[in-house]
Amino acid sequence: MPERRSARAALALVTDDFAELPHPARPSRPDGPLAWEGYDASRARAADRTGEDESVVCGTARVEGTEAVLIAFEFGFLGGSLGERTGDRLEAAHTHARAHRLPVVALIATGGSRMQEGMVALSQLQRVARQSALTRAAGLPQLAVVRDPTTGGGWATLGAGADVILALPGAQVGFAGSRVRPADADPAAYTAEAQVAAGAADAVVPEQELRPVLGRWLRLLTAPSGEPAPPPRPLGATAPPATGWEAVLRARSPRRPRAGRYVDAYFTDRAEISGDRCGGTDDGMLCGFGTHAGRTVAYAAQTGTATRPAGYRTAARLIRLADRLGIPVLTLVDTPGAANDAEAERQGAGAAIADLFGAVAAARTPITTLVIGEGGSGGALALAAPGNTWATPDSYFSVIAPELAAAILKRPPQEVESTAGQLRLRPQDLAELGVIRTDGRTTPGTEGRCR
Structure with missing residues (x-):
């Protein structure tokens, strides 16, 4: 004791x-x-x-x-x-x-x-x-x-x-x-x-x-700031992928920088919150507050794993707290998708994702998003800021993973790669579609990130 x-x-x-x-x-x-x-x-x-x-x-x-x-x-x-x-x-x-x-x-x-x-x-x-x-x-x-x-x-x-x-x-x-x-x-x-x-x-x-x-x-x-957080510079590849399948392979590479490296490089000091206050934690979602360029920025970052309900609820808790305190938020998207096992359903996966969508939509504080790896369907989109999402050249964002898209369309496995191309999931494709931001001065990806 x-x-x-x-x-x-x-x-x-x-x-x-x-x-x-x-x-x-x-x-x-x-x-x-x-x-x-x-x-x-x-x-x-x-x-x-x-x-x-x-x-x-x-x-x-x-x-x-x-x-x-x-x-x-x-x-x-x-x-x-x-x-x-x-x-x-x-x-x-x-x-x-x-x-x-x-x-x-x-x-x-x-x-x-x-x-x-x-x-x-x-x-x-x-x-x-x-x-x-x-x-x-x-x-x-x-x-x-x-x-x-x-x-x-x-x-x-x-x-x-x-x-x-x-x-x-x-x-x-x-x-x-x-x-x-x-x-x-x-x-x-x-x-x-x-x-x-x-x-x-x-x-x-x-x-x-x-x-x-x-x-x-x-x-x-106690350091509110109304200015949006700038997106981090990419820590991996700087040239855009040639094909959709190459974009997928890059994002899934074990050598690609993960969220931990990004937050360490972005913040001079930081402190983490943990837990959804509903009985759960998720190591696949890093949340906290840190100092960037002399001011406080909140962050919620996926680490590359399937995000569990507790992760979504913790991110929603983080965003609401930052919003109430007037602190800008940076989110890093990197997940193959939401966890879809039976336990995730019992833990309220749908409700947790809906809650995060709602927290992002209602936030008055500026939110900036950088896709740093896999952007797998709604489980990734829930963390993304509408109109202020950027992407690194070693990332992709898709309505669903190419393998699952092929299965839904009843295509054979050998057509997965071509399906990836049809989904137009590369960073430069997403910029042309208006899904992610670009600064308009260079070919998307050649400056190290698509804005």
């Missing part, structure tokens, strides 16, 4: 200049809203033990140079539970963040709602959700660091509802706390590592790395 730090110790991990916000005043009622016998005494003992008079400490500070509103839970104060006064402080923190255009960072360690305040305590979750929604609508990022433990309503609002979720190693994380789970529940499922594997959190970050990682995220997410 990881060390359980106090709220002040958790704040010291990420900043040196924390300034506490004023406490909202609330008239005192003997033993709280339920007149729970002994509640005042329990609160007094908790205050003596922790030095705090409530389960959260809220204030402002700079994290690696970026000013933010910080919320730190004190687990030693009645298990970091949420009560009426906790809600007061959380509302005041979000209100301050919106008034001063600051991101919100929550350092969470809580067992959930406070029993001694009953439904009054539970209703604070609605209050917290409302404040989070208002902050989201204001275009301000919210980040969560989940400490040990983070369970119950605190996880289901401040934690799981954050834009980026970082977790400390070995932390107990889950909606069900240890005392309310089924007796035969696997404890490994309620850990930070399990939540990352299930797509419910973005990364596990050791304490010694927390400050720079959190600082990088704050820097990236």
Whole structure:
């Protein structure tokens, strides 16, 4: 079990200049809203033990140079539970963040709602959700660091509802706390590592790395820019393919540069998000934010494999977050198509692709697309920006793979190559058809990319 730090110790991990916000005043009622016998005494003992008079400490500070509103839970104060006064402080923190255009960072360690305040305590979750929604609508990022433990309503609002979720190693994380789970529940499922594997959190970050990682995220997410991201220069072939089949073979070559090389070359630094928040991850879709030419650009990049539903949902999550924060998006298309196995259907492949199409279509922030390999049917098109898609000379884009097109048309295998030509899937063909952009100054492909 990881060390359980106090709220002040958790704040010291990420900043040196924390300034506490004023406490909202609330008239005192003997033993709280339920007149729970002994509640005042329990609160007094908790205050003596922790030095705090409530389960959260809220204030402002700079994290690696970026000013933010910080919320730190004190687990030693009645298990970091949420009560009426906790809600007061959380509302005041979000209100301050919106008034001063600051991101919100929550350092969470809580067992959930406070029993001694009953439904009054539970209703604070609605209050917290409302404040989070208002902050989201204001275009301000919210980040969560989940400490040990983070369970119950605190996880289901401040934690799981954050834009980026970082977790400390070995932390107990889950909606069900240890005392309310089924007796035969696997404890490994309620850990930070399990939540990352299930797509419910973005990364596990050791304490010694927390400050720079959190600082990088704050820097990236607080730098809006209305300018479109320029497409990357190609890293592979520079001459256009002679035939459609040659274009297909180039795109499928194991020697062709993949998404990892492109994002490494394009960004000076970057941070990845992971998971669709619906129980899934897909290594075939890289998503995150990075710095290009001194400004933040979000990216969603296919890695050459068949994209799974979780990949589409993660990309949609990325695009909506970037859109809300005013950050331009770069997408890299490289997939033979959407995963079409039975498990993909059970995971909602069609709905996930539709959701990504919708996210791209609704985005107000500029999206730039570069096809860097295979552009296989709708599973590739869902990631492409209408009117702002470009292609490298070692790529193709097709209504469907040539082999499948031949099968649909009931053609023999020996006609696959000629079918590839008929599909006009080469970059230069796509430019002539108006499907991808060209700068109009050169023959498509001779400058290293078709625009």
